[in-house]
Amino acid sequence: MSNNVSLGTLFKNGIFGENPVFRLALSLCPAVAVTSGVKNGFLMGVAVLFVMTMTNVTVSLLRNFINPKVRIPSYVFITATWVTVIDLVMSAYQRTVYKEMGLYIMLIVAFAIILSRAEMFASKNKLLPSFVDGVGMGLGFLLALMLLGVFREFLGKGSFWGVQILPVKPLLIMIMPTGGFFAMGLMMGWLNWIDRKFFGGTGASSGGH
C-alpha cells in the first residue's frame, strides 16, 4: 500500500475490502467467542480498536527509531503494552463483562491482524495514515463482531443488547459454541454471495493465520 492512497479509501478499506474478520480471516477466535451478545461484541471491538490504533500510532512514531533486526519483538512488546493497559482498564470498569471475556482481551496480544498491520503498514507510513488505517481496521473488526453479535443474540435469546424483544428464545443453539461457528459460516457465505452477485467479486475468503 502506498502513501498516495487517500485517507478515505484507507478507512473504507479496513471496513469493507479488507475486513479483518470476513475478508482477511484473521483473529477469528474472538469473532466466535465473544459474539453471543451484542454488548460483548461491542466491548471486544472497542478493545481491539484501541489496541490497533495505539499500536499503529506507536509503531509509526518509532519507525525510524527501531532497528529492523529487532523490529518484530519490538512490535510484539508495544502491542503487549497496550493490551495490558486496556486489560487493566476493562477489569476495573467492566467487571461483569470482563469475567466472561477477560481471557480473549488478554489474547488480543496474539492477534495476527495487529502485528501484520504494524509490520505491513505502520512501519512504513507516516503518523496520520497509520492512525487512519488503525481506526479503519479496528472499526472493521468492531462492526464485524457487532454484526455477528446482533445475529446471534437475536436468534439465540430474542434480545438486543440484553433487552428482550421477542417473547421467546427462538434458537438457543445460536448462543452456544456450535451456533457461533454456524453464524460465522453462514454470514461469510452470505456476504460472499452478496459480493459475487452485486459487486462482481470473486467471493472467496482466503484463510489462514
Add this chain to the structure above:
Amino acid sequence: MEAPALVQAKEQPKLIVSIGPHMHDEESTAKIMWTVSGALIPASLMSVYYFGMPAVMVILVCLVTSLLAEAGMQWLLKKPITLSDGSAFLTGLLLALNLPANAPLYIPFVGSVVAIMIAKHLFGGLGYNIFNPALVGRAFVLVSFAKIMTTFVAPVTTFMALDAKTTATPLVILKEEGIARLLEIYHTKAALYQDLFVGNRAGSLGETSVAALLLGAAFLLMKRYITWHVPIPFIATVGILTWIFGGHDGLMTGDPLLHMMSGGLILGAFFMATDYVTGPSVRSAQIVFGICAGALTVLIRLKGGYPEGVMFAILLMNCFAPLLDRAMRSRVFGKAEAKGVKK
C-alpha cells in the same frame, strides 16, 4: 489417403457407443433409498399405533419439509431436482422417527430444514455430506428446544391426542432412579423386556418398537443393502460394556438387554450408523466404526449428563469416518503393504 468406401454394410443402423462395461446389475441409488424407506414402514406403523395422530403429523411435516427443502435448495443452486432418488424422503422419515410425538410441529420443520439445507446441501448434496443429516437435524433441535425434546409422553389410549402426562424414558428412569424403580413400574423383567420389544413405552417415534425395527433390518440385511459390519459390532459393544460397567453393584452386574433395546440403539445401529455416505466404506473400518460408536454410546449413557447417547455417538464417529477410511484402506492385490497416501 482417403479411405475408399469399399465395404459397406447394407444399412448402417444407429449404434450407441459408450465405454464399457455394457452390462449393469439391477441396483440403483433410488431403488436402495426407497427400499430402505420401505423397511421403515413397520416401525412407522407401530409409532402411529402407539402415538396416534400426533405421530402422523410429525411424520408428515418431516417428509413434506424435507422434500420441499431438497427441491428448493437444488433450485437455488441450479442443480437438477432429484426428489425421485428418495434420499430426502428417507432423511425426513428417519428424522421423524427420531423425534418425540409430543413435539410441536415447528420442531420437525426446523429439524428438516437444517438436515437438508445445512447438513446435506451446503456440503454438496447427496453423497458428499460429512454428517448424517437426520441426526444433525435432531441434534440441532435437541439443543435448541431442549426442554421439549427431553420430555416424552407415554403411548396413547385414544388415537387423536396424546395424554398430557409426561413420563421419562426407561433409560432416564434407570439412570436417575435405578433398576428397582423400573421394575416397580413394569412389575417383572419379562414384562419390561416385552414392552420394550413390542414398543409400548415412552420415547421417540421410531425407537419404540424393537420388533418392527428388527423386521425392517432383517429385510435390508437379506437384500444386502446393509451389512453386519457396522450394526452388529455396535450393538454387541453396547451389550458387553453395559453388562460390565452398567450395574450399580460392581462389575458384570449391568443389564445388557435393557440397554440394547432402549434409547434408539436398534434404530441408530441398523438405519443410521449404516448410512453409506457418512460412514467409512472400507469394511474393516466399518467394524472399528461400529465398535467405537458402541463404546461412545455407553460412555455417554453411563458417564455423561444426557442419558441417550446413540445420536451423539454416531455424530462423533461421523467426524472420524474419513480418517478411518484413510487409515484402513484395503491392501491392493499383490501388494505386500498398502502404500500410504502421498499428498
Add this chain to the structure above:
Amino acid sequence: MEATTVKAKDTFSGGVHPADNKQLTAHKPTVTAAIPKRAIIPLSQHIGAPTKSIVVIGQEVKKGEKIGETAGFVSAPVHASVSGKVVALGNFPHILGMDIPAVVIESDGKDEWIGGLKENPGYLTLSPDELKKLVADAGIVGMGGATFPTHVKLSPPKEKPIDVVILNGAECEPYLTSDHRLMLEKSKEIVEGLKILMRILNVSKGYIGIESNKPDAIEAMTKAAAGSPEVKVWPVKVKYPQGAEKMLIKAIAGRTVPAGGLPMDVGVVVQNVGTAEAIYNAVRYGRPLVERYVTVTGRGVREPKNFLARIGTPFSQLIEEAGGLTDTAAKVISGGPMMGMSQYTLDVPVIKGTSGITVLPKNEVNTNSYGPCIRCGRCIDACPMKLQPSYLGLYIEKGHYEDAKAYNLMDCFECGSCTFVCPANRPMVHWVKKAKKELAKKKN
C-alpha cells in the same frame, strides 16, 4: 483325472456375477463363416509396434502370405487370410474406434494356401528356439483379448524362470462361448498346443483352467489330456473376472502376482486356449494365424451362432450370417459386454483378438446418466484388485489424477466390476482410462 469339484478357496476376493447368457450359443456347433469378399486386414492387431505393409495395390496374394512385416521385437507379422488381389491400402475403421492402416484383399474365391507350408508331424522333437521361431513367424498373438505377441511372452528373461504354464479356458465374460466351443471341438489340438508351450518354456507342469459352468468342456479336455500326466484340467469357480490372468494364477497355482508385476514374476505363463490351438496349427502344419473362433450373440441378432471366421471379415458379414440385426438392436460390441468395446460402425473387421460380437437390444442398454457416489462400498467389495474404485472415481472426476495414482490407479486392469455394481451408475472404467491417458501425457 482330477475331481471336477471346485474348492471355494481356489478363487480371489471380490468379483461379480453378471447373468452369463451363454445359453444363447453354448450348445451350437461352430459353423465356418463364408469367405469374405473383401477382407480388411489391419496392420496392427496386437499390442506393440504396428507392422509395415509389404504388398502393393494390385498384387496377387495367397492365403497365409505375409503382408505385414514386424517392426521391432514386440510385434507380430500379419498374413493374408484369403487368396486374391490387394485392392486398397489405407486407413480403415478399427475396433479401437479410430481409422488404422489396413490392407484390403479382394477374394478370388479359390482360397488357396500359399505354397511351401511345412507340415511337421515330429514337431515335438524340435528345439525350443525352433518352435519359438515358428510361433513368431505365424504371427500368433494372445487370443484372449489382450493380443500380446506370444513369442515375446515365451522369451522370459533368464532371471525369471518359468515353471508353470496355464491355459486360460475360463471364459468368464458373459455371452461369449467361442473358447467353450473350441475346447469341445478342438480339445486334442489345445492339449498339443499346451505341450508345445511347455516344451518351449521347459516346464513340466501344465494346467487348463475352466470355469465349472462348462462341465462338458471340462470333460472333453480331461479326455483329451488323458494320456498326458503332466497336463491337468482345473475347474475354477464361476465368477467374473476369473479369467483375468492374475486371478487365474491365484486360483490354480496359488501364487499372487505382485502389484505392477507380470505373471512371469511368479514363474507362470498364461495363454488363452485359442492361442494354444493356433500354436499347434503353426507348429504342426506351418499355418500362420488367419482365422479364429468368433461368437456372434446377444438378443440384438436374430440367430446367435459361433463362427470360424477369417481375420478381416467385416462385422456386418458375420452379423448377416447370424440372421441380421433385430429391429431393436442398439449396441454392437466387439468382445463381451464387460470388457468389450462398442462400435459405431459395422465396417470394422474381425482381428486376431476378436473373441465375439455381442449385439444388445435397446432395452438392455443402460443409458441412464450417472449420479453422485453414495459411498455404498459395493465397488470396493467387487474389485478383484482390492482397489477403492469409488475414490478413483471421485478424484478423477475432479481432475485430481495424482491423487488417483496414490489410490493405486495403475493397478486397475479395467475389468469393469466396479461399474457393473455401482448403483449410482458411475463410469469408473471410463475415468480410469482417461486418467491413465492424462498421466501418460503429463509424463511425456
Add this chain to the structure above:
Amino acid sequence: MKDILKITLPLVAIFVVAGIIMSVTYRYTYPVRYQAEKKEKEEALKEMAPDATDPIKVAGTWSADNKSYEYYQATAGGKPVEYIAETAGKGYSSFIKMLVSLSPDMKIREVKILDMNETPGLGDQVLEKSFLDQFKGKVLSQIVLIKGETKENIQAVSGATYSSRGVTNGVKAAVQLLVDKYGAGIKTAAQEVAK
C-alpha cells in the same frame, strides 16, 4: 559495539517508557478494581441480609468438594438477624456457586447464584426466580429435589434436572452447616415443621 548500542538503546528506552505506562495504568486502575470487588461482595451480602445494620462479618470458613468457602453472621445492633454461607453444588458442567441466607429460626430466607457455567438455555434456567423462590421459607428437611409437582419440597426444572440438583445439594450443604453451627435451639422446631 556501536551497532549493538544503536540497537539496544532505543529498545531499552521503549521498555522503560512502556513499563512506566503500564505501571501508571495499574496504579490508577488497581484501587478501582479492588473497591469494585469489595463492593460487589458487600452488596451481595447486603442483599442477602437486608435487615442487618452492622457490617457483615466473616464468621469462619468451611470446605466442601475440596474447596473452601466462608460463612457470615449478619447482625443488627449486635443481635444476629441472619446467617449467610457461601456454598457450591456440582451441576451439569460446572460448580454452581451460591450464597444462602437463613433467618435465626433456621428457615431459608434467600438463595443467590453467584457464578456458574451451565448450558445456556438449559442449565441456566435455575437462575429463574420461579425456581429459586421455592427455597424461601423451607427448612433443612424439606430441601429435597423432586422431579414432579411439589409444594412441600423443591421441584426440578424440567430439562435441567442436573443443574437443579446442583443448586439443591449446594443449598442443603450450606443449611446443614449453619444449622450445625447456630441451630442448637431451633433444631426441634425445625423437626416439628418437617412432621
Add this chain to the structure above:
Amino acid sequence: MWQHVLTIFIASALINNFVFSRYLGLCIFFGVTKRMETAVGMSFTFTAVMLIQAVLNWIIYTYVMVPYHLGFLKIVIFIGTVAAFVQAADTIMKKVAPALYYKLGIYLALIVTNCVILAVPLLNADENYGLFESMALALGSGLGFSLALIIMASIREKLELADVPKSFQGLPISFVLTGLIALAFLGFSGMITL
C-alpha cells in the same frame, strides 16, 4: 490430587476442547488443515511447545510474578517468554537437528502470534493451578487441539471433492463444518465438572 490432574487432562482434551468449545486457535485451525501433512506437523509442534511453555511460565509465575506482585504484567511476560523460546528453539534446532528443523521449522514461526500457546499459561495463572495440573492442562489441550486438526484435515480432504456451493467454498463451509463437529462434541458435555 492425581485424580484432579487426570480430570483436567481429559476435560481439556475433549469436553473443553480448545477449538470446539473454547474457540481458541481458530486461525491456525482453519489455516493448516487444508493438508493432512501440515496438520500433523502442526500437531506435534504445538503440543510440544504448549507443554514446555506451561512449565516455563508456571515457574516464572509462581516464583517471580506472584512474590513480587507482578501479576499485572503477565501478558507482557508470557508473550515475551513465548517469543524468546521460539527464537531459541529455532536457533538450537537448526544447529542440532536440522532434519527436524526443516520439517517443523515453518510451524515454529507461526507460534508467536497464536493464541493457543498464550492461552495455556493464562488459564493456568487464572486457575492458580499447580505444576502437574498446569502440565495436564497443557498436554490435554495440546492433544485435543491435535485431534481437532487431524480430523478436520481428513474431512477437508474429502470435502475438497464435494460440490460445495460457490459462495461457501473455503472458509465458510469450514466454519459450518466446525459447528457440526462442535455439535457432535456436545455429546461429551456434562461428563466432567471442573
